[in-house]
Amino acid sequence: MVRTASWVLKKHFEGFPKLSDFELKEAELPALNNGDVLLESVFFSVDPYMRPYSKRMKEGDVMLGSQVARVVESRDPAYPVGTFVVSAAGWTTRFVSNGKDLQRMIPDWPNELPRSLALGTIGMPGLTAYFGLLEVCKLRPGETVLINSAAGAVGSVVGQIAKTAGCKVVGSAGSDKKVAYLKNLGFDVAFNYKTVRSLAETLKEASPDGYDCYFDNVGGAFSSVAMEQMKKFGRIALCGAISLYNDKEPQQGPYLQLSMILKELCMEGFLVTRWENRKEEGLKALLKWVMEGKIKWHEHITEGFENMPAAFLGMLKGDNIGKAVIKV
């Protein structure tokens, strides 16, 4: 009998999540039927979206999330033992699948790349950067882009795609180490929003003409300042709002409608699932850029499934440079 360990949401988060909101549970897995496979998680992802989406869960549910997993027992010839897949089975070490909810790794995955990138730069966060920048921001060569949370899994890819498109890229991050990382990635300007004297002045200095595109991972107060620095007909892609996820009471800020009218700004919220049918195109483009060295990647790896809640909290606090990954 095969056993699995899972982190469940013991208690709905109130404000910033706590370790005590999670509980580690063990369970027995059912025997495999014909067509089933048994999988073992190899890498887990922790992502900001898990915080708002946890509201849709019931207490006691296995935490939602995705992993790279390996087939360890198979009654489905399409998935022989040793096959690697991406799955959304949640925070659980082993699971049984009938194959329908599994995504194969991109074909010809290069040996030199860790498979964990399928959870990051060549996975959902990379696709989020790709479609958000190209389809929502509708970035054009030579434009100026502002990105916050720029050293994160999505932001760091956004900035590098924008550089391949010949754009000027300005990035905000929360530590000097992250700022150094962004400069190393080729960002034209990078700054630590926690230590600048004035965000408005910093943004103005970085691009006195303003910004054509603003790729927003943060929302809230940062955005209210950034919106005032947009150029006429600027586009704002709302990808995340990490500054708002842990609110007990909704935060407030100035209404943006009047500036949006006078400058004819367009602000659009998006989820990467919108481009499910173009996933292959996106993954291929990202893989190509990675192999060409045009997109560099960095992972913040936490070892041990037992440390997964701590890794999640650390990611929400901004401990990670690049993608936060848990290695089992």
Next chain:
Amino acid sequence: MVRTASWVLKKHFEGFPKLSDFELKEAELPALNNGDVLLESVFFSVDPYMRPYSKRMKEGDVMLGSQVARVVESRDPAYPVGTFVVSAAGWTTRFVSNGKDLQRMIPDWPNELPRSLALGTIGMPGLTAYFGLLEVCKLRPGETVLINSAAGAVGSVVGQIAKTAGCKVVGSAGSDKKVAYLKNLGFDVAFNYKTVRSLAETLKEASPDGYDCYFDNVGGAFSSVAMEQMKKFGRIALCGAISLYNDKEPQQGPYLQLSMILKELCMEGFLVTRWENRKEEGLKALLKWVMEGKIKWHEHITEGFENMPAAFLGMLKGDNIGKAVIKV
């Protein structure tokens, strides 16, 4: 020597404009050169945009705005005496033009229509409704549209265009008389936002499935509630923000980013000037709908140039049903 009377901005508005912020001044006009015409204003327009745009003026400037005017003396054969034009000469009874800033009335203006409609339903406000609804909201047949300030010059046209497109139209206005007017125009649901018990519940009851499009003339607190009632992939056209124009301190409300992401909403501010090159198309469509009885119009007429500041204040307070016009 020809004299003119003008209303000038004596003092920049602080909060809600006051009559004492305006001053009536007289002046002599220069003699006509070759190519010049002398015009006499016949109808003036007062519009919400004048409130925010006044910030760009200097104290002592003639108030900005447009009028229907008639050529009373001409040294330009292209504009013989008796020609009617639309001009943006501001709040002034007579003025000299070299013709470059004049717009001819739409050709074959029907005798049965007052020329003042060129300032309203078949003019800038009508075009604002037309392009905002079709190009920004990207309205599709069968969708549900929410319009606030719906009995105003723009809102009333938006609702009627949406009805011609086979849409369900829900309108909000500030008096029971306006609500009756909207029902008469064919709005499916109309309500008085000042007297409903709960705006959220009223919106939900009017369209339990939510709204595909929200044509926003008001901004501020109304919008924060309306945004929660949008359907997935809803579009919000920001046309005006009359609830914010008179702020001394910026009003605040909850940040909208998170709902915009989860529902993938798109919010765009716009100015009708964007479609300057499609003006003729828009005016022809509006004229056709008016002649077919598909778009009804209503004017709130103030008699006398001397009452123009009061008419402006009244319009900002919402005294008008349909277009606020001043007849000289």
